[in-house]
Amino acid sequence: xxxxxxxxxxxxxxxxxxxxxxxxxxxxxxxxxxxxxxxxxxxxxxxxxxxxxxxxxxxxxxxxxxxxxxxxxxxxxxxxxxxxxxxxxxxxxxxxxxxxxxxxxxxxxxxxxxxxxxxxxxxxxxxxxxxxxxxxxxxxxxxxxxxxxxxxxxxxxxxxxxxxxxxxxxxxxxxxxxxxxxxxxxxxxxxxxxxxxxxxxxxxxxxxxxxxxxxxxxxxxxx
Amino acid sequence: xxxxxxxxxxxxxxxxxxxxxxxxxxxxxxxxxxxxxxxxxxxxxxxxxxxxxxxxxxxxxxxxxxxxxxxxxxxxxxxxxxxxxxxxxxxxxxxxxxxxxxxxxxxxxxxxxxxxxxxxxxxxxxxxxxxxxxxxxxxxxxxxxxxxxxxxxxxxxxxxxxxxxxxxxxxxxxxxxxxxxxxxxxxxxxxxxxxxxxxxxxxxxxxxxxxxxxxxxxxxxxx
Numbered sequence: 001x002x003x004x005x006x007x008x009x010x011x012x013x014x015x016x017x018x019x020x021x022x023x024x025x026x027x028x029x030x031x032x033x034x035x036x037x038x039x040x041x042x043x044x045x046x047x048x049x050x051x052x053x054x055x056x057x058x059x060x061x062x063x064x065x066x067x068x069x070x071x072x073x074x075x076x077x078x079x080x081x082x083x084x085x086x087x088x089x090x091x092x093x094x095x096x097x098x099x100x101x102x103x104x105x106x107x108x109x110x111x112x113x114x115x116x117x118x119x120x121x122x123x124x125x126x127x128x129x130x131x132x133x134x135x136x137x138x139x140x141x142x143x144x145x146x147x148x149x150x151x152x153x154x155x156x157x158x159x160x161x162x163x164x165x166x167x168x169x170x171x172x173x174x175x176x177x178x179x180x181x182x183x184x185x186x187x188x189x190x191x192x193x194x195x196x197x198x199x200x201x202x203x204x205x206x207x208x209x210x211x212x213x214x215x216x217x218x219x220x221x222x223x
Numbered sequence: 224x225x226x227x228x229x230x231x232x233x234x235x236x237x238x239x240x241x242x243x244x245x246x247x248x249x250x251x252x253x254x255x256x257x258x259x260x261x262x263x264x265x266x267x268x269x270x271x272x273x274x275x276x277x278x279x280x281x282x283x284x285x286x287x288x289x290x291x292x293x294x295x296x297x298x299x300x301x302x303x304x305x306x307x308x309x310x311x312x313x314x315x316x317x318x319x320x321x322x323x324x325x326x327x328x329x330x331x332x333x334x335x336x337x338x339x340x341x342x343x344x345x346x347x348x349x350x351x352x353x354x355x356x357x358x359x360x361x362x363x364x365x366x367x368x369x370x371x372x373x374x375x376x377x378x379x380x381x382x383x384x385x386x387x388x389x390x391x392x393x394x395x396x397x398x399x400x401x402x403x404x405x406x407x408x409x410x411x412x413x414x415x416x417x418x419x420x421x422x423x424x425x426x427x428x429x430x431x432x433x434x435x436x437x438x439x440x441x442x443x444x445x446x
Contacts, residue, residue, distance in 0.1 A: 063286040065332065097335035098328055101372050105321055105328040109288065112320035138372040145368040149324050149361040 002028035004116035005162075006107045009033050009058070011046030013187045013207060014165060017173050018122035020182035021164045023054060030057040030114060032107050036065040036099075040193020049186040061106055065099075100133035101142070104161065108146055111159050117152070118160040124173070125166050127206055139163050170210025178216055185219035196221045225251035227339035228385075229330045232256050232281070234269030236410045236430060237388060240396050241345035243405035244387045246277060253280040253337060255330050259288040259322075263416020272409040284329055288322075323356035324365070327384065331369055334382050340375070341383040347396070348389050350429055362386050393433025401439055408442035419444045 005027035007019045022029050033047045044060065051058035100123065107119045123134045132138060139161045147158035165173050177184050189207045190197035197204050199222035211218040228250035230242045245252050256270045267283065274281035323346065330342045346357045355361060362384045370381035388396050400407050412430045413420035420427050422445035434441040 061287060063329075064284060065329075098332035098373055101368070102325070102328040102332055105325040106286075106288075109321035109325055132374055132377045133372040135371070138368070141368040141371040145324070145361070145364040148358070148364040149356040150321055151355055154355045 002026060003118070004028045004030065004111075004114060005118045005120055006111050006114075006116045007031045007120040008103055008107055008122065009047045009050065010122075011043035011048075011050065011187060012122075012189050012203075013170075013177070013184060013210075014122035014124055014173060015047075016050050016122075016184065016187045017177040017180070017182050018120050018165055019050065019054070019056070020177060020180040022120045022162070023056075024180055027118070027120075029054075029120075030059060030110070030116065032059045032061060032103075032110055034103060034106075035060060035062045039191075042188045042190070042193045046186055046188040050183060053183045053186060059110060063102070063106075065102070098133070100131075100138075104142055108150060108159055112151055116159070117157065118162050120162045120164065123163050123166055124168065126169050134166075136163070136166060139166075169213070170206050171213035174210045174214035174216055178214070187220070196223055199223055225249060226341070227251045227253065227334075227337060228341045228343055229334050229337075229339045230254045230279075230343040231326055231330055231345065232270045232273065233345075234266035234271075234273065234410060235345075235412050235426075236393075236400070236407060236433075237345035237347055237396060238270075239273050239345075239407065239410045240400040240403070240405050241343050241388055242273065242277070242279070243400060243403040245343045245385070246279075247403055250341070250343075252277075252343075253282060253333065253339065255282045255284060255326075255333055257326060257329075258283060258285045262414075265411045265413070265416045269409055269411040273406060276406045276409060282333060286325070286329075288325070321356070323354075323361075327365055331373060331382055335374055339382070340380065341385050343385045343387065346386050346389055347391065347393075349392050357389075359386070359389060362389075392436070393429050394436035397433045397437035397439055401437070410443070419446055422446060 005022050007022050007029050009015045009019055009031040010033065019029065019031060031051050033044055035041065035044060048058060104119060104121065111119060125134055125136060143158060143161045147153035150159065152159060168176065189203045191201040191203050192198045197220055199208065208218065228245050230245050230252050232238045232242055232254040233256065242252065242254060254274050256267055258264065258267060271281060327342060327344065334342060348357055348359060366381060366384045370376040373382065375382060391399065412426045414424040414426050415421045420443055422431065431441065
């Protein structure tokens with residue numbers, strides 16, 4: 001029997017490639033996405049399109065985190081763009097308090113509900129080194145916590161937290177996605193929610209540079 | 224300046240006494256409750272009444288966990304009642320997968336947002352020894368995970384997880400609540416959501432026995 005896995009799917013490039021990897025590893029995948037007070041829901045539409053492409057189950061969880069102050073959810077903040085500073089900062093302004101912790105926790109609950117024994121998350125420690133909850137030591141610690149605090153953990157088979165792209169550069173991720181025939185053209189990376197990706201925000205710039213370095217054409221539209 | 228704390232408040236006896244303890248310890252309290260697909264919302268109304276009583280801020284987070292199978296949220300299950308078996312079972316049927324993990328994670332996000340440095344949770348290892356996420360070793364592990372995965376943790380001051388009633392019997396909890404003048408008459412413990420508490424479910428029976436053993440009159444109505 002195929003082993004079940006829950007994949008955290010934002011609809012961006014990284015999580016879509018992570019989903020492709022889980023499927024390539026033979027997992028019976030259920031994707032989980034969150035409507036948590038983002039500025040826009042373009043990513044969620046991309047997540048749905050990716051799930052339809054692969055024919056995998058998709059659970060969208062509504063959770064109102066809009067009261068958590070942060071640049072990504074508070075419209076009073078400006079999104080950083082066209083500045084080199086962000087990656088050097090200790091904690092970027094786009095940090096949403098405990099976001100990965102919250103999302104992994106809900107994914108763990110879904111795992112216990114459906115009998116899945118792993119969570120795949122497209123965290124990346126290369127581009128997001130300033131985020132505490134994107135570092136390998138955090139994921140190890142989270143897995144240990146699950147071993148103590150869940151039914152399956154107590155029964156001796158704690159849920160695994162899989163971070164298959166954590167050490168990859170954006171170019172590596174693009175290459176991996178292309179090798180696995182992942183539908184990268186369906187993904188959305190831009191921090192803004194316009195008709196087309198802006199091409200200027202940090203997320204767009206990382207993506208554009210990744211495709212360039214990997215030697216592939218990015219089929220989404222910019223501008 | 225008073226130190227800020229987030230208190231997980233279900234509206235039941237245990238969490239209300241925990242809130243009273245946090246206030247008694249001089250904390251500037253924000254309470255957090257969850258609307259997560261419970262069978263009834265009597266507890267939430269109690270939580271609001273308790274917050275109004277104390278004049279503390281109250282954040283109610285909507286999160287749809289109704290897709291997680293369990294007796295408390297799935298109306299197809301029967302709630303265990305008038306059976307002695309539950310407390311002896313390894314994992315009770317009322318276990319909601321990863322519920323405390325999810326609630327603590329969201330509370331941690333709220334802590335980071337408002338600058339609180341502790342979470343108070345009314346977990347109890349005496350009556351709920353079968354729940355993996357009610358055990359002291361789980362809370363220690365959760366705190367270690369927060370030290371790795373949050374901004375404040377990385378900055379060297381991880382959020383504390385306070386479990387002041389974890390080793391108390393129900394009678395001890397009633398006594399503590401009475402000593403602190405906590406509004407126990409506003410709390411709701413019954414698993415069912417009728418006009419009055421049923422008096423027969425496990426939760427009612429634990430409460431009734433607790434008041435009896437403590438030598439206090441329970442001022443809520445049963446029957």
